[in-house]
Amino acid sequence: MNEHKKLTNEVGAPVADNENSITAGPRGPVVMQDVWLMEKMAHFNREVIPERRMHAKGWGAYGKFTVTHDISQYTRAKVLQPGTETELFLRFSTVAGERGAADCERDIRGVAVKFYTEEGNWDLVGNNTPTFFIRDVHNFSDLNRAVKRDPHTGRRSAQNNWDFWTLLPECFHQITVVMSDRGIPASFRNMHFFGEHTFSFYNDKNQRFWCKFHFKTKQGIKNFSNEEAARINGMDREYHGKDLFDAIERGDFPKWTMYVQIMTEEQAKNHYENPFDITKIWRHAEYPLIEVGELELNRNPENYFAEVEQSAFTPAHVVPGIGFSPDRFLQGRLFSYGDAQRYRLGVNYNHIPVNRAKVEVNEYHRDGAMRADGNYGGAPAYSPNSYGAWTAQPEVMEPPLDLEGAMYRYDPKDDPTDDCFRAGGDLWRVLTEEKKQILIENTAGDMASVTENIKYRHAVHCYLADPEYGERFTEAAGLCMDKVKELSKLDNNGLIQATLSSTMQSNHD
Ligand code: HEM
Numbered sequence: 001m002n003e004h005k006k007l008t009n010e011v012g013a014p015v016a017d018n019e020n021s022i023t024a025g026p027r028g029p030v031v032m033q034d035v036w037l038m039e040k041m042a043h044f045n046r047e048v049i050p051e052r053r054m055h056a057k058g059w060g061a062y063g064k065f066t067v068t069h070d071i072s073q074y075t076r077a078k079v080l081q082p083g084t085e086t087e088l089f090l091r092f093s094t095v096a097g098e099r100g101a102a103d104c105e106r107d108i109r110g111v112a113v114k115f116y117t118e119e120g121n122w123d124l125v126g127n128n129t130p131t132f133f134i135r136d137v138h139n140f141s142d143l144n145r146a147v148k149r150d151p152h153t154g155r156r157s158a159q160n161n162w163d164f165w166t167l168l169p170e171c172f173h174q175i176t177v178v179m180s181d182r183g184i185p186a187s188f189r190n191m192h193f194f195g196e197h198t199f200s201f202y203n204d205k206n207q208r209f210w211c212k213f214h215f216k217t218k219q220g221i222k223n224f225s226n227e228e229a230a231r232i233n234g235m236d237r238e239y240h241g242k243d244l245f246d247a248i249e250r251g252d253f254p255k256w257t258m259y260v261q262i263m264t265e266e267q268a269k270n271h272y273e274n275p276f277d278i279t280k281i282w283r284h285a286e287y288p289l290i291e292v293g294e295l296e297l298n299r300n301p302e303n304y305f306a307e308v309e310q311s312a313f314t315p316a317h318v319v320p321g322i323g324f325s326p327d328r329f330l331q332g333r334l335f336s337y338g339d340a341q342r343y344r345l346g347v348n349y350n351h352i353p354v355n356r357a358k359v360e361v362n363e364y365h366r367d368g369a370m371r372a373d374g375n376y377g378g379a380p381a382y383s384p385n386s387y388g389a390w391t392a393q394p395e396v397m398e399p400p401l402d403l404e405g406a407m408y409r410y411d412p413k414d415d416p417t418d419d420c421f422r423a424g425g426d427l428w429r430v431l432t433e434e435k436k437q438i439l440i441e442n443t444a445g446d447m448a449s450v451t452e453n454i455k456y457r458h459a460v461h462c463y464l465a466d467p468e469y470g471e472r473f474t475e476a477a478g479l480c481m482d483k484v485k486e487l488s489k490l491d492n493n494g495l496i497q498a499t500l501s502s503t504m505q506s507n508h509d
Contacts, residue, residue, distance in 0.1 A: 137332025
């Protein structure tokens with residue numbers, strides 16, 4: 001707190017009066033020479049920065065990650081060695097809503113963690129669901145346009161949302177999760193989160209393993225119904241942010257246990273479906289969860305804008321021992337985040353304290369807007385050079401990865417092992433009767449304003465996942481079961497053709 005600081009202008013000169021403009025006479029106009037007034041107004045006009053294109057509404061906290069178990073046989077990353085404790089910053093977010101949106105909306109939740117490791121920053125940028133809607137980067141901007149505002153009305157549109165989701169059958173599993181009771185967590189503290197993608201580990205013998213990251217809440221899972229969420233949104237749009245902040249203030253530090261799933265390169269080659277497809281899960285019975293450590297949040301930021309709004313995470317930030325995978329969706333993300341942040345915050349965004357690594361940084365980038373440090377003084381600006389500056393560190397080189405096949409635009413749906421409905425069906429079959437009913441009611445309610453052709457498309461997907469799922473959704477949505485069964489005999493393209501608005505009578509005509 002700065003209670004006793006005296007007011008100055010932007011270059012430290014004292015300000016004499018911060019209430020009364022300089023006017024020409026006691027009742028006259030303001031004069032240009034009130035330069036403090038000009039400075040104040042000009043700064044105010046520039047206080048807004050672009051919000052994140054998605055995940056705009058969010059809350060953050062600092063904490064630590066402690067490794068309790070030994071997974072050094074899989075990774076040499078120092079942050080994952082037994083006993084290591086690492087400081088971190090974590091930001092929770094919703095996806096579709098803008099910066100001013102209410103917290104308790106039905107949506108997935110983003111969970112981005114920045115581990116300030118002794119080998120540089122590692123960012124794990126995940127969600128509270130184990131898989132994602134889509135699997136090709138090409139579809140990502142379209143997904144966000146479909147869930148965000150309609151260009152004609154300026155409003156969110158269930159019609160756009162469901163039209164897009166149902167035209168890409170790989171969305172089905174994630175739709176089932178979002179429409180289930182888990183679609184509105186009661187708090188950030190009461191949800192699990194996941195890295196979702198397949199990443200890689202490599203150990204000190206340079207052996208590679210594929211891995212997935214899971215964080216299980218120690219607070220237990222709790223969710224809100226639509227009715228509870230509507231009531232809370234009406235009272236407090238910042239409910240989840242307040243819950244997190246208050247828990248940390250009162251010393252009730254939320255905790256998650258980190259687990260990994262491990263798949264060998266050999267297992268991946270023989271897996272029954274593409275292990276690098278983000279819309280697929282690895283079954284726990286086949287690839288059990290291996291405990292790694294505990295993540296705790298224990299300190300609130302001092303300033304929301306400086307620390308939460310200006311935080312910037314990217315899956316491209318990994319440390320030795322942790323790497324990427326052939327997941328085409330992950331590959332796209334490796335470009336997207338840094339690019340977004342150079343636009344949103346500027347090219348030197350990693351100099352902002354919340355983003356800055358705790359170790360010495362020697363990336364030898366020069367200049368750029370808002371360069372506020374010594375800019376590497378007179379050190380050589382080029383490499384190689386004859387002065388031994390900026391030498392690379394080959395000891396951290398990843399093992400080579402064999403790839404196979406010709407370069408082409410492959411459609412995953414042409415892969416005979418691809419099944420977009422298996423995981424959603426498996427999920428349906430493990431839900432209790434009460435949760436099945438919630439899922440059906442949420443889905444039918446969410447689709448209430450959507451045209452019938454799109455409802456049929458979704459009903460067919462539910463039916464293909466599990467006949468009971470299909471029958472119950474069909475009934476709740478007031479559709480004809482015979483028609484759903486008939487449509488379910490078509491292949492994906494046939495179903496799309498048969499359910500275009502022009503080919504099917506809509507209930508909104
Ligand atoms: C190709 C697919 C994707 C692209 C191109 C993409 C792109 C982006 C971009 C541009 C941002 C805003 C970054 C910023 O302004 O700082 C963002 C935020 C975010 N994305 Fe993605 N995203 C993709 C998929 C995913 C997936 C699969 C996940 C979860 C596993 C995810 C989790 C997040 C989270 C948590 C944030 C908010 C980060 C924060 O709190 O600052 N995204 N994404």
